[in-house]
Amino acid sequence: MGDLLLVVYDRGITYCNMRTCNNSERTGLHQYLRSIQYDNGTEKILYFDERGELNTKFLIYNWMKVSNNNRWDPVGTFIPWALPDNNLLINSSWITWKTDTKEVPRSQCSENCPPGSRKIKNNMKPICCYDCVLCSKGEISNLSDSEKCIKCPDIEWPNDKKDQCIPKSEEFLDYSDALAIVLSSVSILFWIISLLILGIFVLYQDTPIVKANNKNLSFILLVSISMCFLCSFLFIGCPTDRTCMFRQIVFGIIFSIAVSSVLAKTIMVCIVFKASRPGSPWQKLIEYKLSNYIVLMASSVEIIISIIWLSVSPPFVELDTHSYQGKIVIQCNEGSTLGFYAVLFYLGFLVVISFTVAYLGRTLPDRFNEGKFITFSMLVFCSVWITMIPAYLSTKGKNMVAVEIFSIVTSGAGLLGCIFFPKCYIILLKPEMNRKLPICHYLKK
Numbered sequence: 001m002g003d004l005l006l007v008v009y010d011r012g013i014t015y016c017n018m019r020t021c022n023n024s025e026r027t028g029l030h031q032y033l034r035s036i037q038y039d040n041g042t043e044k045i046l047y048f049d050e051r052g053e054l055n056t057k058f059l060i061y062n063w064m065k066v067s068n069n070n071r072w073d074p075v076g077t078f079i080p081w082a083l084p085d086n087n088l089l090i091n092s093s094w095i096t097w098k099t100d101t102k103e104v105p106r107s108q109c110s111e112n113c114p115p116g117s118r119k120i121k122n123n124m125k126p127i128c129c130y131d132c133v134l135c136s137k138g139e140i141s142n143l144s145d146s147e148k149c150i151k152c153p154d155i156e157w158p159n160d161k162k163d164q165c166i167p168k169s170e171e172f173l174d175y176s177d178a179l180a181i182v183l184s185s186v187s188i189l190f191w192i193i194s195l196l197i198l199g200i201f202v203l204y205q206d207t208p209i210v211k212a213n214n215k216n217l218s219f220i221l222l223v224s225i226s227m228c229f230l231c232s233f234l235f236i237g238c239p240t241d242r243t244c245m246f247r248q249i250v251f252g253i254i255f256s257i258a259v260s261s262v263l264a265k266t267i268m269v270c271i272v273f274k275a276s277r278p279g280s281p282w283q284k285l286i287e288y289k290l291s292n293y294i295v296l297m298a299s300s301v302e303i304i305i306s307i308i309w310l311s312v313s314p315p316f317v318e319l320d321t322h323s324y325q326g327k328i329v330i331q332c333n334e335g336s337t338l339g340f341y342a343v344l345f346y347l348g349f350l351v352v353i354s355f356t357v358a359y360l361g362r363t364l365p366d367r368f369n370e371g372k373f374i375t376f377s378m379l380v381f382c383s384v385w386i387t388m389i390p391a392y393l394s395t396k397g398k399n400m401v402a403v404e405i406f407s408i409v410t411s412g413a414g415l416l417g418c419i420f421f422p423k424c425y426i427i428l429l430k431p432e433m434n435r436k437l438p439i440c441h442y443l444k445k
Contacts (some may be wrong), residue, residue: 075092076088109126113145114144117132119147134162136149139152183236194416215267235405257413260294
């Protein structure tokens with residue numbers, strides 16, 4: 001039937017279309033249609049049911065104009081009373097398309113969006129048209145013409161085509177990295193040098209220059225410095241909860257022993273010179289082995305800070321999935337930031353005291369005096385760690401670990417070079433200077 005309806009009912013005849021007909025007019029029209037029956041001449045008597053539909057199946061034809069003739073080919077059927085999935089049956093192989101290539105014509109004005117992209121509306125084109133845009137960072141689409149993209153899990157990342165989530169690569173300072181190889185080689189080199197210097201001091205422990213600089217403190221300082229170089233290996237490799245806990249604690253305690261030994265050496269240089277005068281009350285402090293108490297007390301404070309840190313909020317392993325695209329940074333979370341900075345602050349406090357005492361005692365006689373060398377070593381130590389803190393906070397991942405290892409190795413090498421290299425030079429190359437002078441020689445100065 002066309003769009004124009006002729007409605008006949010008891011009040012007369014009216015014309016309307018499906019949009020303008022009211023309910024009563026439609027009811028009146030259907031009332032007459034229900035009683036209509038006719039024979040189509042081929043199948044059976046047809047009539048309209050209570051819904052206004054014919055009780056027959058419909059044939060679907062493919063119409064083609066061939067040589068000025070119309071050609072009708074059946075290609076399917078429509079059965080109104082069948083199930084929704086089976087009421088429309090079309091055999092696409094029977095359809096003939098009027099195209100040069102005999103291909104099915106496209107019924108869309110836009111190309112299909114490939115996987116890895118999604119459809120967006122284009123307001124400058126008809127409503128059936130759309131544009132394709134790539135999925136956003138961290139998202140994929142694995143189907144054509146996707147309406148939206150899917151976000152990958154935190155531990156995965158899209159591949160290059162953005163049609164599949166793949167596991168992120170893990171990043172940490174591995175032993176196979178070039179940076180780790182360089183730092184490890186330098187650490188081993190200085191560890192060997194510290195052992196060689198320790199061997200020289202043991203071999204020449206009875207000479208005046210070793211005795212004058214408190215050989216026991218020198219041994220403690222050399223052992224602690226050599227262990228500082230070795231503790232850098234705790235920072236290399238895949239972190240675990242155990243290595244995260246031990247790396248900072250071991251570093252803090254060993255360095256506190258080293259700096260405490262430097263402080264004790266500095267104080268003892270001043271005391272020994274003052275005690276060398278006849279009748280000086282400073283001689284009692286030497287007899288009480290004050291240097292051992294200084295090292296014990298100063299390092300004990302660092303141990304207590306470390307124990308409190310481990311008890312309250314110890315370091316642990318964490319996975320950083322947001323700092324880098326496509327990477328999972330396996331790193332150590334310091335737990336309590338206050339505990340971490342308390343360890344560094346106390347080391348800095350010991351360094352400042354050592355620097356101050358060494359600077360005040362720098363004018364003592366040369367043969368007994370380590371003040372100048374200790375002062376310079378503390379300057380190197382402070383410079384390294386003051387520079388390290390902003391560099392440490394501004395880096396991430398394995399570079400952050402490399403900065404800390406570099407600071408440990410550099411500060412340990414500074415102590416080793418400034419304090420012990422001059423003495424080894426005298427022991428090995430200037431043995432004539434390694435002799436004890438009369439006490440009057442110093443008193444005249």
